[in-house]
Amino acid sequence: MMVGLTGGVGAGKSTVAALLESHGAVIIDADAIAREVVRAGTEGFDQVVAEFGPGIVGPDGELDRPKLAALVFGDDAALQRLNGIVHPLVGQRSAEVMSKVxxxxxxxxxxxxxxxxNMQEGFQAVVVVEADLQVRLGRLRExxxxxxxxxxxxxxxxxxxxxxxxxxxxIENSGSREELATQASRVWERLVEVRANRR
Known part of the structure; x- marks a missing residue:
């Protein structure tokens, strides 16, 4: 059973993913895969450097992610060029991971x-994590x-x-960790129920 998990930056998706994993979910983290496919030595790394120049490589030889983010966020054309490189590689790697579940x-x-x-059609359920704007900004400052x-x-x-x-x-994630854990448990129970009904 495929479940999409999403939410705005700073909403706390990763925390919810960890809670669902503790209940038995298999987590595929698109961000982690996106980092993996552009590590130094990969085809993705070479393509990104060819597209955006050697100035985006940090002193450690890896992509300088904050510098790359500053280049593409707020510039739609640059963001589309980056996504055009990274997204197909993420799709391939995700398919490899999926073949093992x-x-x-x-x-x-x-x-x-x-x-x-517009990927929601590919999932049997979509879990959205939300948080108040000020809470999200505070997390991002941290x-x-x-x-x-x-x-x-x-x-x-x-x-x-x-x-x-x-x-x-x-899932509303502006409150305590306990409140979040309770909501994640409820969602997990519902997902288990949906899976049982699909058999």
Missing amino acids: SADDIVVYDVPLLVEK RGMDSDQAQARMAAQATDEQRRAAATDV
Whole structure:
């Protein structure tokens, strides 16, 4: 059973993914795969450097992700060029990971741009994680992202309303970790029920 997990930057998708994994979900993290396919030495790395220049390579020999993000967020054409390189590679790697899961697994595909890429049709359920704007901005500040960068990143993503329209389940993550865990448990129970009804 395929479940899409999405939410705006800073909403807490990764935390929800970890909670669902603790219940038995198999997690496929699109962001982690996107980082993997552009590591130094990969075809993706070579393509990104060819497209954006050697200035985006950091002192460690890997892509300087903040510098690359500053280049593409707020520049639609540059973002499309980057996505044109990364997304097909993510698709290939995701398919490899998927080939190893069993038919009985609930696979949660953590994908930030699920709604933006109109991918919801490919899932039996879509879980959307939301949080208040100020909570999200606070989390992003803790990650070292300034307010302008954070707002540019948010502006490039779908709105809460657009994500909600695609959702089968919404998890609100502005409160405590305990409240979040309770909501994640409820969603997991519902997913297990949906899987049982599909057999």
